[in-house]
Amino acid sequence: MKIAVTGSNGLLGQHLVQELLRKGYEVHAISRGEDRIPLGGQSGYYYYNADIRDGVRMKELMDAIRPEVMIHCAAMTQVDECELNKPDCYNSNVTATRFIIDALKPYHSKIIYLSTDFVFDGKSGPYKEEDPTNPVNYYGSTKVQAEKAVQESGLPYAIVRTILVYGSTIPGTRKNIRSWIIENLKNRHPIKVVSDQIRNPTHVEDLAKGIVLIIEKHKEGIFHLGGPETMSPYDMAMKIAELGHFDKSLIQKVDASSFSQPAERPKVTGLDISKARKELGYEPREFTMEDY
DSSP: OEEEEESTTSHHHHHHHHHHHHTTOEEEEEESSSOOSOOOSOTTEEEEEOOTTOHHHHHHHHHHHOOSEEEEOOOOOOHHHHHHOHHHHHIIIIIHHHHHHHHHGGGTOEEEEEEEGGGSOSSSOSBOTTSOOOOSSHHHHHHHHHHHHHHTSSSOEEEEEEOSEEOOOOTTSOOOHHHHHHHHHHTTOOEEEESSOBBOOEEHHHHHHHHHHHHHTTOOEEEEOOOSOOBOHHHHHHHHHHHHTOOGGGEEEEOGGGSOOSSOOOSBOOBOOHHHHHHHOOOOOOOOOTTO
16 A cells, blocks of 8 residues: 655654554655655655645645555644744645645545644543534644645545654654653753643654554544543653653743743643544553653
8 A cells, every 4th residue: 555644754754654664555755855764765665855835746746656545744833833924834734735635636545634632722621523623823723724624625534633742753853842851851951841731642653553543444534642641741741750760850830821922722632532442442652751
């Protein structure tokens, strides 16, 4: 099976590509810049330097690849940057998704779209797949619009909403919350960490495996793929300090009002993963600092 992956240079993309190759799929990875995945010319792996906001380029690539499945991970995800640069956010998250949909239509490829808990307002989490969306920031709004484009595309689809993804990084990848906490505590740098935002942190390897399960089990619709525990970032930092024997006094407990941020964050989201457990056999690990 030919599978295309956008955003292959990102945290999820890198792990997803390697999981797909391990499972024996032919993988066509699409991202900007040089390939960051150290695969050394592995058989069945192809990389394309491309900007998903270029509709002509997307059509050319899909005509060349003709994937059976497209996993669309690429997005503009920096929440404050999205709030400050709305045109770029819209083009990256909505227009680019529509370009990809149009390019896939001649081949009736299945699209698996990566979305977020930020489609919800954070007033009544944890959320199930059928709960109404109501984003509180522009990033979340663009993800809702892209979800709708996927649902109305006429293509077979799955939408994967995930939340606070962490895990081991390959050089060149942006830090995630766990790597940021560990790096600061190791270097004895004090950190301020919010305690009034609740999520269920998700290990990137579990997320990649969940997406592969959707492919293998031929599932369609919306799936929530998150971790099994609801925690605040402060809870995460304290657990890392305990497991890593770091100085807990370096961690200052604050609330969101301590930070001046352009974009509002939902307070209590969390994703109910009951459907994924039942239909996919998805069983994520508890929050940990292993693989560091």
